[in-house]
Amino acid sequence: xxxxxxxxxxxxxxxxxxxxxxxxxxxxxxxxxxxxxxxxxxxxxxxxxxxxxxxxxxxxxxxxxxxxxxxxxxxxxxxxxxxxxxxxxxxxxxxxxxx
Numbered sequence: 615x616x617x618x619x620x621x622x623x624x625x626x627x628x629x630x631x632x633x634x635x636x637x638x639x640x641x642x643x644x645x646x647x648x649x650x651x652x653x654x655x656x657x658x659x660x661x662x663x664x665x666x667x668x669x670x671x672x673x674x675x676x677x678x679x680x681x682x683x684x685x686x687x688x689x690x691x692x693x694x695x696x697x698x699x700x701x702x703x704x705x706x707x708x709x710x711x712x713x
Contacts, residue, residue, distance in 0.1 A: 618644065681711060 621635055654670070655662050661670040681700040683692040694700035701708045 617635060617640060621640065653664050655664065657669070662668075663670055679697055681694040681697055682690050683694070683700070684690055694703070697708045697711045701711045
């Protein structure tokens with residue numbers, strides 16, 4: 615993967631940068647990787663990730679984090695199921711919500 619990324623947008627802004635890679639060798643490597651077995655399989659209707667030895671979380675690989683809105687005394691005013699839900703209610707980005 616690093617080899618593929620190193621060749622993306624090569625020479626787009628400058629002639630300096632990553633060394634050129636033989637494209638035929640790169641293509642052969644990509645074809646070998648894509649023709650190999652999948653890292654995932656369907657188990658019990660869920661996606662099992664072989665390399666991680668666990669199921670994929672429902673929302674992707676990141677487990678949702680609930681957020682509590684508290685007043686200055688620590689009283690809980692509202693609980694949001696996810697950071698995104700909290701961010702949307704305040705009109706900010708998800709990264710602006712501290713947890």
